[in-house]
Amino acid sequence: MKLFGKLYSIRGGIHPDDRKSLAATQPIEDLPLPDLLHIPLQQHIGAAANPVVQRRQQVHKGEIIAMAQGAVSAPIHAPTSGRIAGLGLYPANHPSGLNVRTITLQPDGEDRWHPDIRGVDDPFALAPEDIARRVAEAGVVGMGGATFPSAVKLNLRNRYSLHTLVINGSECEPYLTCDDRLMREHPEQVLDGVRIMAHALGVRQIIIGIESNKPEAIAALKDAAKPFAGVEVVKLPARYPMGSEKHLVQTLTGRETPARGLTADIGVVVHNPATAFAVHEALRHGRPLISRVVTVTGQAVAQPKNLRVPIGTRVQALVDHCGGFTEAPAKLISGGPMMGQPLTELRVPIMKGTNGVLALTAAETNKRAPAPCIRCASCVGACPCGLVPLTMAAHIRAGDLDGAVGQGLMDCIGCGSCAYVCPAHIPLVQFFNHAKGELAARGRAQQKQTETKRLAEARSARIEAQKQAKRAAMAKRKAEQAAQKAKEKAAAAEAKQAEPAEPAEPAAAAAVAEAS
Structure with a gap:
């Protein structure tokens, strides 16, 4: 059953060479644990998390090491078991390269989960508030790059009249293929997370939009969606920036989001496939967001790959696992080439919002004055x-x-x-x-x-x-003192009037008697 009619056209946009073939055929590989993990406390929009561990403390995989601060924040968990090696400053995965507060974890190689990690048998039996709470406790944020705490968006049902959940599977940035591979290799888990989010939002309509240059992902999600009513997988035109959530919603619904407003203003909430997968992991297995899939690509990379990476792994470890560089890259980028940020050095860590590491040659950048x-x-x-x-x-x-x-x-x-x-x-x-x-x-x-x-x-x-209080107190004290003095004076006068007349002296009395 069709949930909606035609796709609507949007203004502008471009058709860059997507260059996804470098990594699109590479299945997701698990990156081996590095010797050290550098886990920044600011990995999301909102207030930085506050550390709750101490140096030399032993932690389990999935254990909270930093608590959220405020409503728009997210906790951070240990990506593996090991020892807290330090709490200090470390270079950020940011164009500034400035040092930020970071927890350094030394893995013990045992990868032991915290004993309290457990999921729920039927997430759909939970109240929406409980789902949002579990998502918040798992530290799930938007993994398309915005890193907005996902639980906040799941609670939008309390403020808006929602009717549709849109999954943004366009992945329109050139080079990046991490969402493509995730949808191809784990379609059931992605769809399960999507349905859990729809339940939390209280919407009946789910639209999964995927660009036409990802036919395998489209087929995989369509097969996974067959048993479920109210879910439709839509093939989108491969056009940049189709991944902009406002333009995606306009393409699917024909409705334009108000300027500087939210898609929720028109009844739509947008999430990412990787976020949906993280929600599945959090609800079904109780696993927090401690790793993510990252595309490492570019013509300067010897073996482009899609890697599942523990949060806090240095970019250098990803490059080394991909065989290093074939030549010195002309440009290093965290994210995609259009909206990504320049990488200042390879020792910066992978964060929750890092979806790509690009090493581009001079021919790829085509930089001109x-x-x-x-x-x-x-x-x-x-x-x-x-x-x-x-x-x-x-x-x-x-x-x-x-x-x-x-x-x-x-x-x-x-x-x-x-x-x-x-x-x-x-x-x-x-x-x-x-x-x-x-x-x-x-x-x-x-x-x-x-x-x-x-x-x-x-x-x-x-x-x-x-000053006024002092003046008032001083005036009060003076008044009290004056009143006390007046009271004492009046009392003295009364006492004097009440005293009996003093008797005459004996000699004077005798003289009076003789005279009489």
Whole structure:
């Protein structure tokens, strides 16, 4: 039974060479445990987790080593059994390469699960709140790259009227094949996680969207979905950025998400296949998110592969397992080539949101010096959000960030389509990301200034209140003292009036008697 009709077209987009053939045929391999695991405490959107272990402490596989802080956060678990070797700073898997708070775990090689790790026989017998709670306790986050805590999205049923769960299996970034292999090799587990999430959300309709360049994954999910009503696997056009959840929802439903709104505003929640697999693992087996599939590819990699990797493994270990480099890479990227982040060094760790490690040759990057804009408007035609990138870039060059915002800067999804098609090789998306960073910094500075002013005003008010309280207390004490003195004076006067007349002296009395 068809759940919906035609696919709807979206504006813009590009058709880059997907270059997925390098790794698409490689089945998922388990990476051997490394000597050390460096596990960052900030692996998700929201507050960093707080460590609950100490140096030299022994831990089991799956044991909580850092607790979530606040509603939008996620706990972190030990990827294997071993000893806590350190709690300190370590380089982040981030373009800045700055050190971040990290737990270093030394595996003992036994890979012993924590004894309390256990799943439930029938997740569909659980209340939605219990499913969301178990997903939160397992530290599951969005594994398509956004790393938003999944339990928060599962609780959207309390605030929105939801009707559809969409699984984003497009994996539209070139080179990446980790979701493709996961759907091909574990379709039943992925679908089970999808159905559990739909139960938690209270929706009856499930749409799994997969791009047409993944025929094996489409066939595997269709076979797995046959026994279940309300599930449809849809073949999507291979077009970048089909993986943008708002554009994916528009393609499937024809409905556009409000600017800066959520797909939940139109009744739809979007999750990733790898996230669905993690939910299956958490509910059926009680296993937290401690590993993920990562694509290691690029023409500079000797043997491109898809690897199941413990969280905290250094990128160097993945490269070594793939035979190293055939030549010095011209560019190293964490993630995909369009929206991924440059890798500063190979010793940074794999995190929950790391879906790819790319080592690209100079021929693949085709880097050229930017030339002046010729106003050809190619970027306008490619922008999937209907923006005018050349105008936004002009405002940013002139330092007019407010003008860029007026042109729709904050609606830019950073997909890089404009930069890809620019014949002048202008790094447009870098302009926009820089401007967003500047605006964020400006906002933080303004917030700091406002908070500082508020605290200063509160301090002044507090000091003034203390002064007034002191003056009032002093006036009260003076009044009490004056009243006490008046009371004492009045009492003395009363006592004097109440005293009897003193008798006359004997000599005076005799004289009075003689005279009389």
